[in-house]
Amino acid sequence: MNLAGTxxxxxxxxxxxxxxxxxxxxxxxxxxxxxxxxxVRMAFYLVLSLxxxxxxxxxxxxxxxxxxxxxxxxxxxxxxxxxxVMLTAQGPFVSIKTRGGEWVLAALVGGSLxxxxxxxxxxxxxxxxxxxxxxxxxxxxxVTxxxxVTxxxxVTxxxxVTxxxxVAxxxxxxxxxxxxxxxxxxxxxxxxLGMRVDRLEETNPLKQSGLSGYLLPFExxxxxxxxxxxxxAYLARTKRRRAAILD
Amino acid sequence: xVDFLSHYLPSWLAFLLVGLLQCTLIIxxxxxxxxxFIWLERKISGRIQDRLGPxxxxxxxxxxxxxxxxxxxxxxxxxxxxxxxxxxxxLAPYISFCASFTAYLALPFSDGWVAQPLNVGVFFIxxxxxxxxxxxxxxxxxxxxxxxxxxxMREAAQVVSYEVPLGMCIVVxxxxxxxxxxxxxxxxxxxxxxxxxxxxxxxxxxxxxVYFTCAxxxxxxxxxxxxxxxxxxxxxxxxxxxxxxxxxxxMAEYGSMFAVSGLAAILFFGGWNGPxxxxxxxxxxxxxxATSWHFFGYVGNFLGFLNxxxxxxxxxxxxxxxxxxxxxxxxxxxxxxxxxYCTPIAAAMFLGAVLxxxxxxxxxxxxxxxxxxxxxxxxxTPAARARAADLRADSATVADPxxxxxxxxxxxxxx
Numbered sequence: 034m035n036l037a038g039t040x041x042x043x044x045x046x047x048x049x050x051x052x053x054x055x056x057x058x059x060x061x062x063x064x065x066x067x068x069x070x071x072x073v074r075m076a077f078y079l080v081l082s083l084x085x086x087x088x089x090x091x092x093x094x095x096x097x098x099x100x101x102x103x104x105x106x107x108x109x110x111x112x113x114x115x116x117x118v119m120l121t122a123q124g125p126f127v128s129i130k131t132r133g134g135e136w137v138l139a140a141l142v143g144g145s146l147x148x149x150x151x152x153x154x155x156x157x158x159x160x161x162x163x164x165x166x167x168x169x170x171x172x173x174x175x176v177t178x179x180x181x182v183t184x185x186x187x188v189t190x191x192x193x194v195t196x197x198x199x200v201a202x203x204x205x206x207x208x209x210x211x212x213x214x215x216x217x218x219x220x221x222x223x224x225x226l227g228m229r230v231d232r233l234e235e236t237n238p239l240k241q242s243g244l245s246g247y248l249l250p251f252e253x254x255x256x257x258x259x260x261x262x263x264x265x266a267y268l269a270r271t272k273r274r275r276a277a278i279l280d
Numbered sequence: 281x282v283d284f285l286s287h288y289l290p291s292w293l294a295f296l297l298v299g300l301l302q303c304t305l306i307i308x309x310x311x312x313x314x315x316x317f318i319w320l321e322r323k324i325s326g327r328i329q330d331r332l333g334p335x336x337x338x339x340x341x342x343x344x345x346x347x348x349x350x351x352x353x354x355x356x357x358x359x360x361x362x363x364x365x366x367x368x369x370x371l372a373p374y375i376s377f378c379a380s381f382t383a384y385l386a387l388p389f390s391d392g393w394v395a396q397p398l399n400v401g402v403f404f405i406x407x408x409x410x411x412x413x414x415x416x417x418x419x420x421x422x423x424x425x426x427x428x429x430x431x432x433m434r435e436a437a438q439v440v441s442y443e444v445p446l447g448m449c450i451v452v453x454x455x456x457x458x459x460x461x462x463x464x465x466x467x468x469x470x471x472x473x474x475x476x477x478x479x480x481x482x483x484x485x486x487x488x489x490v491y492f493t494c495a496x497x498x499x500x501x502x503x504x505x506x507x508x509x510x511x512x513x514x515x516x517x518x519x520x521x522x523x524x525x526x527x528x529x530x531m532a533e534y535g536s537m538f539a540v541s542g543l544a545a546i547l548f549f550g551g552w553n554g555p556x557x558x559x560x561x562x563x564x565x566x567x568x569x570a571t572s573w574h575f576f577g578y579v580g581n582f583l584g585f586l587n588x589x590x591x592x593x594x595x596x597x598x599x600x601x602x603x604x605x606x607x608x609x610x611x612x613x614x615x616x617x618x619x620x621y622c623t624p625i626a627a628a629m630f631l632g633a634v635l636x637x638x639x640x641x642x643x644x645x646x647x648x649x650x651x652x653x654x655x656x657x658x659x660x661t662p663a664a665r666a667r668a669a670d671l672r673a674d675s676a677t678v679a680d681p682x683x684x685x686x687x688x689x690x691x692x693x694x695x
Contacts, residue, residue, distance in 0.1 A: 047295050073421055077368060080414060100400045104407035109440070112413060116436040119421050119429070218400045218460050 051092055059085035067139075070128045076115045083107050097218045225251045302395040306384045314534040315346035321600045328604040356523035363424035364520070372422060373521065373528035376415025380535035383408045387542050388463045390552045390585040401462035402450055405543055406443075409498065409536055413439040415529070416500070416507060420517035431516030435500060435507035438614055442497040445622035449491035452484055452633045453477045453547040462543075466551025473555035478548040481640075483632035488548045490626050492595075495540040497618070499533065502603035506611055534596075541595025542588065549591050552584030 062082035066075050083106045090099035131139075154160060223229070227248035319334070322345060326333025338344020360369055386401045386408075388394035398404050413435055420432020456477055457465040469475045478488045497504040508516030518529050545551055609617065 047292055071365075073365070073418075074368065077418060096398050096404070097400045100398075100404045100407050104403070104410065108407055108410040109443070112410075112417070112436055112440055115414070115417050115421075116433070116440075119417070119433065119436075218403070219458065 048092065052089070055085045055088040055092065058082075059089065070130060072118050072129060073115070076111060076118050079114075080107055080111050083111065097221060302385075306381060306395060310381055310384065310535040310538075311531060313538055314531045315350065317534045317537070317596055317600075318346045318349065318530075319343060320597060321603075324597065324600045325604045328601070350527070353523055353527045358523045358525060359520070361424050361520050365422040365424070368418045368422035369520075370525070372415045372419030373525045373532070374415070375418065376412050376532035377528045377535070379408055379411040379415065380532040380539065382411075383536070383539040386462065387539060388466065388546065388551070389542075389588055390581045391467065392463060393581060393585060394463060397463060398461070400460045402454055402460045402465070402543070402547070405462075405539065406447065406450060409539060410439065410443055412499075412532055412536055415532065416517045419521065419529070420507075423517075423520040425520050427513045427515070427519045428517050431507040431513050431519070434611055435517060437611075438500075438504065438506060438618075439498055441615060441618045442494050442622070445490060445618060445626040446494040446498055448623070448626035448630055449487050449494060450543075450547065452487050452630055455630075455634065456480060456484070456637060462546050462551075466546045466553060469550035470553045471557050473550065475553070476548065476550040481633060481636040483629040483636060484548070487626060487629040487633065488544070490622050490629065491544060491548070492598075493617070494622055494626075495544065496599055496602065497614070499536040499540055501533070501537065501599055503606040503609050504614055505603075505608060506614060511608075537596050537599055538592055541599070542592040544595055545588060545591035551591075552581075552588040554584075554587045 059082050062078040062085065065078040066082065069075050069078060083102065087099045087102035087107065090096070090102055224246045225248065227246040229246050319342070323333040323341070334342030334345035336342060337348050360366065383405045385395045386398045386404045388397075388401070394401075416435045417432045420428040420430075420435070423429075453465060454460055457468050459465060469477060473479065477484050479485065500507055506516075507513075508518065513519070518526055521529065
């Protein structure tokens, strides 16, 4: 699809428009993170880039993942990052110059990752065919069938919007309005507790054994986080004790 | 509304119009509400300090005082320190205001009156309100002033700490409702005030006060306003700001106050469902599955809107009352309140509420009109539940654990 066609499509299709908007926003500020020498601005641009990624999640109807992105990455991790940068970025450390060798190395690593991701993305047959046609956007999956736990594929722009409910098929519908209202969070929570509510109608007894959900991974991750928390608290405490002994 | 307009207009235009209309309404409320709350703050602080507050501007109660303040702010010179990071200094107030404004996108004002009905409404609002701190941190850093930097660092430490107990408090109503959809949560408290979640059990009653404390801290109001402690830090993070940029910080603060109060009204006080269901008795009730226009349902919704506004504004008034009553805490006291009191109390109350809900799944049922746990989610229809019961062959556990998953997920997110 040529550029003029893309622009024309974006003018009438808000889904494409916002997809392009958020995608360009995320990419532009990701590049800005790389090219800015100022540490605090790097963190700020990273905030904007990750925020735009959350916008892409919302656009794909995966609003739980989008809100999670806001809470964990933008609100949690990056506040701590900016906090740390502010405390340490004094005088000579505010500005970071990148040397020539580092550029080459970074370009090599980043470029190879991009090549792998792009080749994988273009190898999925459902995702090919340019911008989403209106029919494919509104042809939502029945609500009980699709739980976009992974955030769904349509981020790349080709596939149907995950979790879209029944939408009226009269005329070109720009966005999938039911996509964001799809009840995904409770279904995901049930999945984490060991019950796949999206597969309640599964009658095949062979497949029913795989419906136990994600209770075990969830518990493993929880225990892992608990271990990390206790470890961090322990490390912080021992340091203080040792200093007290030395005194 | 988009569906309605799509019959007459191209749908892209309908989306544009509806989006603009909703944003305009929200911005009008955030800005206009700020004017009202500033006036309210002046009056309440005056009365608490045995003064009259503004009396001259605009008639009897000085109700034009905020407008005069606004005009003064607009005409003030926009100053910027020499050593400031120009881009971040200019952007910081807008970031704060945007975060405060975005929270309203998912906040329902009445049954179905919400700009964007999100399935994860509670979670979204908490995530977005937490972003307001970015404007404060960046503004404090970019000002190139030690007062601002100290204020910003205090704010960052405070907000990050208070998100933990705040998340735990919010998990409890989410667990009781079995959903994170704010409309559904308020809908389950329909009927008499005994259906409100604050009166659901003793644990939710206590946890509301913990929530309110943490909410005050997270919107950076006194007695937790260390980031702008004027006795120590001149004006904290906005020392170097003046004029309209400063007023954006102010609007963000009042906007967030109303947002967290509205969230409290929905989570604990039934949202638009009044203490006495008068509107339901006389038939002013909006049926959720109605497709055509229902005038009486609309009137009922409007009454619910007034009800919700009253509750949320009461919350803001209580915050103002607290501000002018209590002295400011020290930073170590702030951390102590969070880590030694709020977090353990919230955790214990969460555990108690879980056990209570396990023991009495439908509440005490004093005047209960609706069955608790009747979630308005599509998979949770009676037919689906029956199928699940068949599959599991353990029908007792199907209705029960439905309340917990969303809560667990939210708890994981808060950590």
